[in-house]
Amino acid sequence: MLKATAISKIYETAAGPVPVLENVYLTLNQGEAISIMGPSGCGKSTLLHILGLLDPPTAGTYEFGGVQPWTLDEKEQARIRNGKIGFIFQDHCLLPQCTVLENVLAPLVVGEQDDDAEARARDLLRRAGLGERLDHFPSQLSGGEKQRVAIVRAIIRKPAMLLCDEPTGNLDQATAWQVLELLAELRRELQCILIIVTHSAEIAAEFPRQFLVRGGRLVRTE
Numbered sequence: 623m624l625k626a627t628a629i630s631k632i633y634e635t636a637a638g639p640v641p642v643l644e645n646v647y648l649t650l651n652q653g654e655a656i657s658i659m660g661p662s663g664c665g666k667s668t669l670l671h672i673l674g675l676l677d678p679p680t681a682g683t684y685e686f687g688g689v690q691p692w693t694l695d696e697k698e699q700a701r702i703r704n705g706k707i708g709f710i711f712q713d714h715c716l717l718p719q720c721t722v723l724e725n726v727l728a729p730l731v732v733g734e735q736d737d738d739a740e741a742r743a744r745d746l747l748r749r750a751g752l753g754e755r756l757d758h759f760p761s762q763l764s765g766g767e768k769q770r771v772a773i774v775r776a777i778i779r780k781p782a783m784l785l786c787d788e789p790t791g792n793l794d795q796a797t798a799w800q801v802l803e804l805l806a807e808l809r810r811e812l813q814c815i816l817i818i819v820t821h822s823a824e825i826a827a828e829f830p831r832q833f834l835v836r837g838g839r840l841v842r843t844e
């Protein structure tokens with residue numbers, strides 16, 4: 623379960639404070655999936671960074687997985703971030719010098735990289751339509767293929783939450799739907815929380831609960 627209460631974020635810059643989020647509230651149960659829309663610069667990525675333990679809020683409380691991660695030390699935060707949260711960004715962020723299979727196994731810490739993990743990675747990649755691409759490098763893949771590798775990498779540790787920041791932003795429409803279908807299928811299996819930021823109203827409408835960031839707040843639209 624996730625609960626954000628009165629979350630605010632003000633960036634301190636040389637030019638002065640930049641207020642971005644103000645009193646954001648969000649409660650999600652395990653397995654819930656939501657979409658978030660909003661114009662460029664409204665604070666969507668900022669919100670995902672707070673929920674994903676990448677950047678702290680200025681004020682407010684955040685509960686995730688039974689703890690308040692922003693009150694813990696950095697080591698504990700990293701443990702939760704690496705173990706329980708999967709990220710998918712607009713840019714796939716794959717390691718260019720690693721193969722598809724190596725990229726997927728990269729988030730596993732030493733000791734987790736056993737034969738089971740590799741078998742699971744191979745199986746997931748096969749299901750993602752990448753069975754023939756295991757030994758290819760990212761530069762040899764299409765945009766949709768790269769994003770499917772990024773999805774498999776994000777879920778290899780069975781996260782409790784998947785945060786997707788415009789995951790189909792760089793893809794054509796047909797490819798975007800394929801990527802989204804894979805995401806939906808794996809999410810159902812994992813029963814994890816999924817939060818997707820998207821500029822596509824059609825994609826946003828696929829989700830049972832839909833939100834918009836407006837004036838620094840998170841507003842429910844559906």
Ligand SMILES: Nc1ncnc2c1ncn2[C@@H]1O[C@H](COP(=O)(O)OP(=O)(O)O)[C@@H](O)[C@H]1O
Binds near residue numbers: 635660661
């Ligand atoms: N590290 C930062 N320092 C200062 N301002 C930032 C920083 N990150 C983002 N911003 C500003 O915060 C606002 C929201 O950014 P962002 O969350 O990336 O918006 P979105 O993802 O909705 O396009 C923008 O005005 C952006 O310029």
Ligand SMILES: [Mg+2]
Binds near residue numbers: 666667668787
């Ligand atoms: Mg953004």
